[in-house]
Amino acid sequence: MYEFFVSLESLPLSIAFAESLFAYPIVLGVHLLALAFAVGLLGLADLRLMGILLTEYSYSEVLDSLRPWFISGFALVLASGVVLFLPQASIFYSSTLFWIKILMIALAGLNALYFEVTYRREHRQVSRKSSWLRFSPRASGSASLTFWLTAIVLGRLLAYF
Amino acid sequence: MSLTTIVAWLQETSIAQFLDGSRYISMTIQIFHIVGFVALLAIVVALNVRVQKLAFRSLPVASFAKSLGRSYQVSLTVALLAGVLLFLPRGVAYGANGPFDLKIVLLLAAIALQFVLHWHISRQQDHEASALLRAGAAFTLLVWFSVGGAGRAIGFV
Numbered sequence: 001m002y003e004f005f006v007s008l009e010s011l012p013l014s015i016a017f018a019e020s021l022f023a024y025p026i027v028l029g030v031h032l033l034a035l036a037f038a039v040g041l042l043g044l045a046d047l048r049l050m051g052i053l054l055t056e057y058s059y060s061e062v063l064d065s066l067r068p069w070f071i072s073g074f075a076l077v078l079a080s081g082v083v084l085f086l087p088q089a090s091i092f093y094s095s096t097l098f099w100i101k102i103l104m105i106a107l108a109g110l111n112a113l114y115f116e117v118t119y120r121r122e123h124r125q126v127s128r129k130s131s132w133l134r135f136s137p138r139a140s141g142s143a144s145l146t147f148w149l150t151a152i153v154l155g156r157l158l159a160y161f
Numbered sequence: 162m163s164l165t166t167i168v169a170w171l172q173e174t175s176i177a178q179f180l181d182g183s184r185y186i187s188m189t190i191q192i193f194h195i196v197g198f199v200a201l202l203a204i205v206v207a208l209n210v211r212v213q214k215l216a217f218r219s220l221p222v223a224s225f226a227k228s229l230g231r232s233y234q235v236s237l238t239v240a241l242l243a244g245v246l247l248f249l250p251r252g253v254a255y256g257a258n259g260p261f262d263l264k265i266v267l268l269l270a271a272i273a274l275q276f277v278l279h280w281h282i283s284r285q286q287d288h289e290a291s292a293l294l295r296a297g298a299a300f301t302l303l304v305w306f307s308v309g310g311a312g313r314a315i316g317f318v
Contacts, residue, residue, distance in 0.1 A: 029313040032195070033202070033306055040203020047232075054228055056220055065216030069206070152199070153192050160188055 001093075008089040018087040031080035037073025039148045041066045049141030059137060060123075097161055101154040108147035115140040168252035181250035190246045197240030198309065204233045205275070205305050212282065212290045212298040222290045226282040233279070237272070255315070264311035271308050274301040 008014060017023050047053035048062040085092055092098040118135040171177060180186055211217040211225040248255055255261045278297050282290055290298070 025314060025317040029310050032199075032313060033309050036199050036202030036206060036309075040199045041207060043200065044203055044207055053232060056224065056228060057217060061217065061219060065210065066207070069210065149196065152196060156192050156195060157188065160184065 002090065005089040005093040008086050011086060013083070014086040014089075017083060024084075027080050027083050031077060031084060034073050034076035034080060035152065038070050038077045039073075039152060041070040041073065042148065043145055045070070046141040046145040049137040050145075051138065059119075063119075092158075095158065095161070097154050097158055101151050101158070104147045104151040104154065108144055108151065111140060111143045111147060115144075165253070165256060168256055171249055172252045174249070177249040177252075180246055187247070190243050193239055194243035194247060197236050197238075197243060198312075200236035201233065201240055202305055202309065204229050204236060205302055208282075209298050209302050212295055214289055214295075218288075221285070221288045223283050223285045226279055226285075230279060230283065233275070258315055260311045260314035264308055264315065267304055267308045267311055271301065271304040274304060 017027075044053060045062055045066050048055070048057065049059065054062055114133070115137075118133050118140075119137075121133065122135040180190070208226060208229060211222055217225050274297070278294065278301055281294055282298075285291075285294070
């Protein structure tokens with residue numbers, strides 16, 4: 001596994017990125033600004049699910065309005081994140097904080113999947129008596145916000161440890 | 162007394178020395194600065210989505226602006242306070258940093274533009290914003306993103 005991570009550093013993209021003077025600050029800037037679209041807008045939707053913000057609007061209006069924007073944001077965050085990761089893959093491999101960050105992102109993804117499944121079932125008014133899957137917007141919103149904020153904090157801490 | 166003298170004096174105060182005492186303090190403040198700014202940008206983006214008639218059209222534009230007003234104030238306060246605390250121990254170095262000066266000019270412009278924009282949108286009688294307000298909102302968003310870009314450049318110059 002470690003050898004694989006080392007080999008990623010030899011990819012043409014990794015080398016070109018590492019040798020460029022301006023690529024790192026530009027891609028890092030894009031990564032951070034895209035977070036406003038991704039985690040920022042998802043955070044607004046999470047706060048709606050928790051009943052804190054935009055309560056004049058229905059769940060579906062908030063989610064349907066913001067979904068295309070935060071999904072585009074996540075695509076940009078992911079693309080820029082991969083470019084930042086490749087030239088230093090072996091360093092990240094040895095970092096516990098990095099793996100906890102990846103775990104937080106994975107948990108956030110699973111939480112989003114669970115929410116989407118239960119949200120759609122709720123919308124179709126499928127009988128929930130026999131199901132252990134319960135639609136709980138407040139819990140889903142809180143979990144999402146917690147996982148993503150932890151991922152951002154860990155991402156910032158990676159610069160120090 | 163020049164601005165440089167004041168900044169140098171601030172850097173010697175006990176609070177500045179305390180903030181400079183541990184990297185954990187600096188890390189914690191940086192996290193608040195980033196989270197506050199990401200939240201602020203998200204609110205400005207969401208307001209633009211509504212003003213440009215892309216979503217949230219069930220209620221008038223003024224009601225959308227009002228419902229995000231408090232969140233904008235909170236996120237701006239967190240980002241600004243954390244920014245001041247980051248500045249205090251290193252004011253002299255920041256003063257000699259080009260992108261920092263640019264960031265402050267853009268930040269003041271963005272805050273002023275956002276204030277004027279919010280004032281007008283929240284008093285809008287029509288369901289939708291006028292063409293002038295839509296253009297103003299797009300320009301303000303661009304200025305906010307430039308603040309972020311200049312802020313990111315501070316560490317690299």
